[in-house]
Structures are given as structure tokens and as C-alpha cells.
Amino acid sequence: MKRYSVFAVAREALRYHSGWERAWRSPTAKRHYDVIIVGAGGHGLATAYYLGKNYGITNVAVIEKGWLGGGNTGRNTTIIRSNYLQDPSAAIYEKARGLYENLSQDLNFNVMFSPRGVLMLAQTQHEIRGYQRTAHANALQGVKTEFVSPQRVKEIVPIINLDGPRYPVLGALWQARGGTARHDAVAWGYARACSDMGMDIIQQCEVTGVRVEGGRVAGVDTSKGPIDCDKLGMLVAGNASVLSEMAGFRLPMESVALQALVSEPIKPCMDVVVMANTVHGYMSQSDKGEMVIGGGTDGFNNYTQRGSFHHIEETVRALIETFPMVSRLKMLRQWGGIVDVTGDRSPIISKTPVGNVFVNCGWGTGGFKSIPGSGWGMAELMATGHSSLTEAFTIDRFKEGQFIDESVAAGVAH
Amino acid sequence: MLILECPYCGVKAEESELHAGGEAHLKRFGPGSSDAEFHDYLFMRKNPRGVHFERWRHINGCGKWFHAARCTTTLEVFGTYSAQTLEPPQAIRDAVSAKRPGWSWRDLK
Ligand SMILES: Cc1cc2nc3c(=O)[nH]c(=O)nc-3n(C[C@H](O)[C@H](O)[C@H](O)COP(=O)(O)OP(=O)(O)OC[C@H]3O[C@@H](n4cnc5c(N)ncnc54)[C@H](O)[C@@H]3O)c2cc1C
Numbered sequence: 123m124k125r126y127s128v129f130a131v132a133r134e135a136l137r138y139h140s141g142w143e144r145a146w147r148s149p150t151a152k153r154h155y156d157v158i159i160v161g162a163g164g165h166g167l168a169t170a171y172y173l174g175k176n177y178g179i180t181n182v183a184v185i186e187k188g189w190l191g192g193g194n195t196g197r198n199t200t201i202i203r204s205n206y207l208q209d210p211s212a213a214i215y216e217k218a219r220g221l222y223e224n225l226s227q228d229l230n231f232n233v234m235f236s237p238r239g240v241l242m243l244a245q246t247q248h249e250i251r252g253y254q255r256t257a258h259a260n261a262l263q264g265v266k267t268e269f270v271s272p273q274r275v276k277e278i279v280p281i282i283n284l285d286g287p288r289y290p291v292l293g294a295l296w297q298a299r300g301g302t303a304r305h306d307a308v309a310w311g312y313a314r315a316c317s318d319m320g321m322d323i324i325q326q327c328e329v330t331g332v333r334v335e336g337g338r339v340a341g342v343d344t345s346k347g348p349i350d351c352d353k354l355g356m357l358v359a360g361n362a363s364v365l366s367e368m369a370g371f372r373l374p375m376e377s378v379a380l381q382a383l384v385s386e387p388i389k390p391c392m393d394v395v396v397m398a399n400t401v402h403g404y405m406s407q408s409d410k411g412e413m414v415i416g417g418g419t420d421g422f423n424n425y426t427q428r429g430s431f432h433h434i435e436e437t438v439r440a441l442i443e444t445f446p447m448v449s450r451l452k453m454l455r456q457w458g459g460i461v462d463v464t465g466d467r468s469p470i471i472s473k474t475p476v477g478n479v480f481v482n483c484g485w486g487t488g489g490f491k492s493i494p495g496s497g498w499g500m501a502e503l504m505a506t507g508h509s510s511l512t513e514a515f516t517i518d519r520f521k522e523g524q525f526i527d528e529s530v531a532a533g534v535a536h
Numbered sequence: 537m538l539i540l541e542c543p544y545c546g547v548k549a550e551e552s553e554l555h556a557g558g559e560a561h562l563k564r565f566g567p568g569s570s571d572a573e574f575h576d577y578l579f580m581r582k583n584p585r586g587v588h589f590e591r592w593r594h595i596n597g598c599g600k601w602f603h604a605a606r607c608t609t610t611l612e613v614f615g616t617y618s619a620q621t622l623e624p625p626q627a628i629r630d631a632v633s634a635k636r637p638g639w640s641w642r643d644l645k
Pocket residue numbers: 160161162163164165166185186187188189190191192193194195196197198199200201202327328329330357358359360361365380381382416457458459460461483485486487488489490491492535536
């Protein structure tokens with residue numbers, strides 16, 4: 123792989139950009155791999171990358187039914203934060219946030235990580251208490267956050283209206299090192315690095331069956347024929363239930379649509395991410411100047427990757443109260459993704475009832491921020507059979523009643 | 537936009553008039569059942585890609601609960617029916633079969 127650098131840009135500028143290589147190879151699948159990863163979203167690609175980087179396992183295929191990064195990884199609003207309440211969540215999200223800090227250097231690919239700060243507004247007494255509790259928990263977890271006053275909120279976000287009639291801003295949870303990154307670049311950067319290690323990324327190839335022999339995985343059937351493997355990782359987000367049933371077990375999971383929209387580009391007006399969870403709206407400004415807006419999920423099972431119009435209306439209506447300038451914005455595009463939601467709103471990163479089949483799913487509305495940490499832990503789990511980062515996120519926690527209940531803090535999209 | 541006809545008041549309601557209530561025809565397990573049955577009853581919702589049977593409530597209308605048969609990959613509605621039944625009536629199953637031959641849902645076909 124030719125490295126990207128300022129010298130490479132200069133060299134190519136002098137020869138009409140004729141020397142750039144393809145970022146990753148598009149090989150045909152081999153008959154057998156040590157590890158097959160299903161799903162070339164951020165989580166699948168990051169898992170493959172850390173399998174190679176941390177454990178030297180490179181006879182790996184990542185199989186994707188569409189194009190890599192075309193699932194939720196390429197559809198989300200890119201908010202990165204780690205201010206969760208429960209210890210296992212804080213640990214894995216903070217691991218991820220920390221890895222994001224140096225991800226561009228590590229991958230030699232600019233993922234445009236921008237730790238611009240994330241502000242979560244408290245707009246009810248209940249939220250004030252909730253976020254103060256989270257701030258205290260974060261202090262004990264070593265995650266740097268603070269609860270700030272409305273005056274400080276106004277300093278950070280001058281365009282905000284503090285005394286909206288329904289939901290005045292009463293304070294906020296502020297994580298200064300949270301922010302955003304470019305979602306496509308995260309998928310592309312990992313894919314390029316995986317391909318460089320000799321891994322095969324097979325796109326336009328749908329997994330249609332999982333072959334199990336003697337209680338262990340033997341391989342998968344795909345639209346391009348059967349492929350054998352020793353270990354299988356399933357990281358397919360909204361399609362997790364479909365894949366698990368192919369392997370003969372079920373997951374405590376439901377798939378629903380989550381939407382986002384962007385406005386026309388405008389001049390810089392807000393240099394942080396603001397989330398308003400009570401009214402289900404959140405907003406940031408992209409480098410192109412568009413206001414990136416996300417809302418709540420639809421209430422019913424859905425696999426169509428498009429959501430309901432009235433949710434957009436509700437989201438924008440709520441945001442107008444807090445950001446009156448939004449009322450003058452034209453919206454450019456709207457889209458949806460199918461998110462995988464578990465009973466306690468926390469992910470499942472786990473062994474399964476089938477030998478050597480591992481599952482990583484249930485990130486729901488908030489798994490872009492966790493991609494590096496999740497891949498790190500999942501690779502450890504698949505390579506060694508155990509990971510302290512992921513052990514709390516087993517499927518069995520529902521049986522044991524050991525929930526990682528983040529639905530209070532993270533029941534909305536983000 | 538999803539439009540369901542309330543089987544009680546006959547109103548064709550669009551979804552902001554309705555409240556989704558999740559998987560239909562659940563069998564309750566509680567005291568006296570096995571741990572596995574109780575676990576499945578609490579957490580293992582069916583999450584099919586295709587034909588699905590659900591509970592809905594006409595919340596901004598007559599307020600009553602009813603059932604709907606729907607496709608989760610196209611949002612097509614096969615029909616709605618009363619909540620006073622333990623399984624989908626034959627007419628609804630026939631309507632599903634007409635559009636999705638060979639469908640199955642739990643142990644129904
Ligand atoms: C509108 C929206 C906004 C969001 N906002 C945020 C946010 O601000 N911050 C945040 O942290 N998170 C956010 N999320 C959540 C985040 O996008 C997801 O949690 C995350 O991207 C999931 O990554 P993944 O790799 O697990 O799944 P995906 O990126 O969906 O990848 C799964 C892949 O598996 C493939 N696949 C499925 N079935 C098969 C099969 N049978 N064979 C082969 N391949 C298959 C799919 O094609 C897909 O490419 C948002 C999500 C949405 C939809």
C-alpha cells in the first residue's frame with residue numbers, strides 16, 4: 123500500500139494524479155478462511171482490523187451484501203461521546219473515543235475526528251438529576267465530563283434559545299473531548315488497512331445460510347457460493363435476527379427505522395454537537411456547512427431503511443423551540459437506517475449457542491461512536507475467547523437479569 | 537406513511553393517530569413456568585423480515601387495541617382484526633397467503 127502523505131499529494135500533483143492506487147482490492151472469495159466476518163460496516167471492519175493488528179490473524183474475509191459502509195455506518199449523524207452511566211458502557215465507549223483520537227494516524231487515512239465537544243441539554247428537573255448523576259459516575263470512571271450552567275451553555279452555543287416556552291434549558295452535560303468524525307472515512311480507512319494486511323473484502327455477496335456441523339460453525343453459504351471458516355463473526359446491525367436464525371438461535375432484538383436529515387449549507391454558526399433528549403432532537407454542523415439533524419426511532423418493526431414523515435416534523439418542531447434559526451432553513455435530504463435495539467438498549471458482544479460463532483450487534487441508535495472500541499474487544503473475544511471489555515455484554519445477561527440499562531441515558535438516537 | 541383501518545370504528549388512521557404495541561398473540565409465562573419460558577416471554581420478540589403480526593392501539597381515536605398483519609420489508613398491510621382473538625382469523629391468513637405464498641410466523645403457516 124502506498125501511504126498517503128503530503129509528499130504523495132505533491133508527487134501526484136506533478137503527474138496529473140495518475141499514480142493513486144485503489145484503496146482496497148476486490149478479490150474473489152477463497153474456499154476457506156480462518157475467520158469470516160459478515161457485514162462490512164464499521165464494527166465488522168474494525169473487528170477484522172484488530173484481529174490482524176493485535177493478534178496476527180490475517181486469513182480473514184469480510185463479506186458484505188451491499189457496498190462497504192452502506193449500512194448504518196454510512197447513514198448516521200456521527201456523534202462520538204462516552205458519557206454513559208453504567209461502568210461497562212463507559213469503559214467500551216471511552217476506549218473507542220480514545221482510539222478515535224489517533225485513528226487517522228493509525229490507519230493512515232483521515233477520518234476527520236473532530237473533538238469539538240458534545241453538549242447534552244437538561245430540559246427537565248428529571249434530566250438535571252440524571253445528568254448530574256452521570257457526571258459523578260463519569261468522574262469515578264475516569265471519563266472527563268462536567269455538568270454546566272445555562273449561562274455556560276449560552277457561551278458555548280450562542281445561537282441557542284435558553285428560555286423556550288415548553289422546555290427551557292436548565293443546564294447541560296458537557297464532554298469537551300466528544301465530537302464527530304467522517305462516517306464513510308472510518309469504514310474506508312479500516313477497509314484499506316484490512317486489505318493491506320491481505321484480508322479479502324467481498325462486496326455484493328449476501329450470506330444466505332450458516333452451515334453448522336457437530337455444534338460448530340463449518341462455513342457460510344453466500345450468493346457467490348459456499349465459503350468455509352473456522353470462526354464466524356456476525357456484525358450485521360439491523361439484520362442480526364435474520365443472521366442468528368440462519369445459525370439456529372434467536373436474539374433478544376428488534377429492528378426499527380431511525381432517520382436523519384441535513385439542511386442546505388450555511389455559514390459556520392455552531393461549533394459543537396448539541397443533543398436535546400427530552401424533545402428527541404440533536405444537531406451539529408458539518409464541515410460543508412449543513413446542519414445535521416437526527417431524531418427518534420419509529421415505534422414498529424421495519425426493514426425498509428426509510429422512516430415515517432411525522433417523526434421528521436416532530437424533530438424539527440422541537441428543535442425550532444431551542445434553535446429558532448432552524449425555522450428558516452431548507453432541508454436538503456432525509457434518509458433512514460435500520461437499527462437493532464435490545465431490551466436494555468445496550469449492545470450484545472458475545473459467544474453464541476453455536477461453537478465458534480460470535481455476535482456483535484444491538485448498537486441500535488448509538489454505535490458509530492463505539493466502532494474502534496467494539497472492534498478492539500470483539501477481536502480479543504474472537505481470538506482468545508475472552509475480553510474484559512466485552513464480558514458484561516453477553517447474550518446471557520437477559521437470563522441472569524444483569525442488564526446494562528442505558529435506556530434512561532441513551533434511549534434516543536445519537 | 538403507514539395507514540391502518542381500525543376494526544372497531546372503521547377509521548382509516550395514519551400512524552400518528554396510532555400507537556405501536558409490538559408482537560401480537562404472546563402467550564404469558566409467569567409464576568410456575570420455567571426460567572427459559574419466562575426469559576423468552578420477556579425478551580425474545582419475533583423480529584421477522586417479512587410477514588409480521590402486531591398489536592396496535594387507536595390511541596388518538598377510539599382508544600382500543602387491535603391487531604394488524606403487515607410486511608416489515610415493504611410496509612404493506614394485509615389486514616387488521618379484532619383484539620378479542622388468540623390467533624389471526626382465517627380470512628387474514630388467506631389475505632397473507634394471497635400475497636406471500638409459503639409464509640410462516642412462529643408456528644403459523
Ligand atoms: C439515522 C441514524 C443516525 C445515527 N446517529 C448516530 C450517532 O450520531 N452516533 C452514533 O454513535 N451512532 C449513530 N447511529 C448508530 C450507528 O450508525 C450504528 O450503531 C452503527 O453504524 C452500526 O454499525 P455496524 O457496523 O454494526 O452496522 P452497519 O454499518 O449497518 O453494517 C452492517 C452491514 O452488514 C451487512 N449485511 C446485513 N446482512 C447481511 C448478509 N446477510 N450478508 C452480508 N452482509 C450483510 C449490511 O449490508 C451492512 O453493510 C445512527 C444510526 C442511524 C440509522
